[in-house]
Amino acid sequence: MTMDAMPDVHTLTGAYVCDALASDERAAFEAHLAQCPVCRQEVTELREVVAVLGAAAALEPPARLKAAVGARIAVTRQLPPKVGEERATTAGPVEQGPVEQGPVEQGPVEQGPVEQGPVADGKAEYGQVASLDEARARRRLRRSAWSGWAVAAALAGVLAVLGVHSGSQQQQINALSQQTKVVQQLLDAPDAHSGNAAVQTGGTAAVLDSRSRDEAVITFAGLAAPPPGKTYQLWMMGPGGARSGGLLPVPASGNPGPVVAHGLGDAKTIGLTIEPVHGSPQPTGPPILLLPMGT
Amino acid sequence: MTERVSGHAGAHPPGGLRGVPASAADGPGGVAASPEECLRRVALGDREAFDRVYAIFAGPVFGLARRVLRDPAQAEEVAQEVLVEVWRTASRFDPQLGTAQAWVMTMTHRRAVDRVRSEQAAENREARLARSSAVVDYDDVVETVENRLDQQRVRNCLGGLTDLQREAVTLAYYNGYTYPQVAQLLAVPLGTVKTRMRDGLARLRDCLGVGR
Numbered sequence: 001m002t003m004d005a006m007p008d009v010h011t012l013t014g015a016y017v018c019d020a021l022a023s024d025e026r027a028a029f030e031a032h033l034a035q036c037p038v039c040r041q042e043v044t045e046l047r048e049v050v051a052v053l054g055a056a057a058a059l060e061p062p063a064r065l066k067a068a069v070g071a072r073i074a075v076t077r078q079l080p081p082k083v084g085e086e087r088a089t090t091a092g093p094v095e096q097g098p099v100e101q102g103p104v105e106q107g108p109v110e111q112g113p114v115e116q117g118p119v120a121d122g123k124a125e126y127g128q129v130a131s132l133d134e135a136r137a138r139r140r141l142r143r144s145a146w147s148g149w150a151v152a153a154a155l156a157g158v159l160a161v162l163g164v165h166s167g168s169q170q171q172q173i174n175a176l177s178q179q180t181k182v183v184q185q186l187l188d189a190p191d192a193h194s195g196n197a198a199v200q201t202g203g204t205a206a207v208l209d210s211r212s213r214d215e216a217v218i219t220f221a222g223l224a225a226p227p228p229g230k231t232y233q234l235w236m237m238g239p240g241g242a243r244s245g246g247l248l249p250v251p252a253s254g255n256p257g258p259v260v261a262h263g264l265g266d267a268k269t270i271g272l273t274i275e276p277v278h279g280s281p282q283p284t285g286p287p288i289l290l291l292p293m294g295t
Numbered sequence: 296m297t298e299r300v301s302g303h304a305g306a307h308p309p310g311g312l313r314g315v316p317a318s319a320a321d322g323p324g325g326v327a328a329s330p331e332e333c334l335r336r337v338a339l340g341d342r343e344a345f346d347r348v349y350a351i352f353a354g355p356v357f358g359l360a361r362r363v364l365r366d367p368a369q370a371e372e373v374a375q376e377v378l379v380e381v382w383r384t385a386s387r388f389d390p391q392l393g394t395a396q397a398w399v400m401t402m403t404h405r406r407a408v409d410r411v412r413s414e415q416a417a418e419n420r421e422a423r424l425a426r427s428s429a430v431v432d433y434d435d436v437v438e439t440v441e442n443r444l445d446q447q448r449v450r451n452c453l454g455g456l457t458d459l460q461r462e463a464v465t466l467a468y469y470n471g472y473t474y475p476q477v478a479q480l481l482a483v484p485l486g487t488v489k490t491r492m493r494d495g496l497a498r499l500r501d502c503l504g505v506g507r
Contacts, residue, residue: 015467055400
């Protein structure tokens with residue numbers, strides 16, 4: 001920069017609010033701003049002016065932006081205000097998430113709630129939740145109809161609808177970083193759809209799905225553990241009837257982890273029933289949840 | 296938090312994520328809360344208030360990023376970053392220091408310009424362009440109706456500037472050029488560009504009636 005930057009520093013207000021200073025010059029000007037109330041006032045005023053120029057450039061954003069933002073803010077901790085610690089704690093409700101860390105705590109792989117075999121083939125073991133290693137091995141060998149993943153971003157997007165924040169943001173972020181690609185694909189899908197519905201026995205379920213991706217993520221909030229001797233079973237329900245999506249394992253404290261469904265087929269709706277502990281080939285009772293997917 | 300939202304969730308129709316809850320952050324009298332009030336509530340973790348903030352600012356944020364960056368995929372990335380940042384740093388918004396619009400658009404412009412100037416952006420541009428054209432046809436983006444009014448007002452006021460003022464301001468702000476680059480493009484001395492930007496913006500301020 002030339003010598004005239006020093007005496008002329010006030011005249012940089014215009015270039016500054018246009019972000020037209022190189023980074024070193026920007027830093028120097030900001031240092032000057034800190035000591036120059038007149039400059040600060042002028043910057044404040046001119047910022048309002050350029051903000052109007054900026055707003056005049058508005059365009060309708062792609063619809064998927066909202067889902068993507070919603071997914072990310074649900075796993076983004078908010079900064080406390082720049083004051084005393086007292087206020088900091090009251091201003092961060094994200095920290096007070098009601099859901100005590102459930103399955104996410106265990107990391108994404110352990111999420112696998114529904115790892116029993118492909119249920120479409122009549123002889124599947126309806127009731128067994130495979131051990132972790134077994135589940136991993138099976139995942140490698142074949143693509144099951146469902147797999148349980150801590151798909152944090154998608155989960156977050158769905159949870160965002162419910163406004164529920166999980167207790168451990170960090171865990172979700174960790175899981176998110178591992179699953180970013182898959183999740184982004186789902187969120188990027190032009191036909192990404194989300195919805196939610198109440199579970200008749202209490203709680204809510206939410207879905208994020210895409211026909212073109214042929215995938216859906218289902219999450220639950222406030223779902224209690226099933227009655228003793230019973231289990232929850234998921235169903236893919238379509239014109240061809242109900243196809244088992246597998247069992248939904250729920251910790252004793254409730255709050256099952258998210259599940260990802262591959263191969264939606266002709267299913268229009270995701271259903272949930274209460275079944276005997278080993279599951280059933282077909283629903284034996286009325287669904288306690290009907291969760292429509294996108295078309 | 297749980298009680299409030301779970302009650303709300305049950306009544307929410309499927310696909311609600313895409314919808315804009317019209318009165319989500321309305322004040323007690325049913326009057327829509329100001330953007331500043333919404334930001335205050337966002338700082339308290341209020342998701343509904345954030346939905347309203349999104350409804351207000353997603354278009355301006357995306358549009359400005361698009362204007363500066365040109366590349367739709369990068370503009371979308373910047374818009375996403377900015378809107379998440381609004382959520383993250385809402386507690387740092389100080390209404391004494393300006394409007395919510397100035398706060399959000401300042402953040403947007405800064406990020407867009409930083410990206411323009413980063414080398415990585417140049418490296419990625421080609422791949423991203425390929426990706427974006429495959430995914431969405433951005434030629435179909437539409438301007439919102441209110442913005443046509445804003446645009447008309449801005450256009451009128453820009454028309455009231457001298458050519459040099461107008462070019463200096465728009466090349467810097469909409470194209471993301473540094474003022475030495477602007478000086479080069481317009482073949483005028485650096486000092487002239489600085490002062491034209493400043494007095495051009497001052498004249499716009501008076502014409503638009505913003506900023507006191």
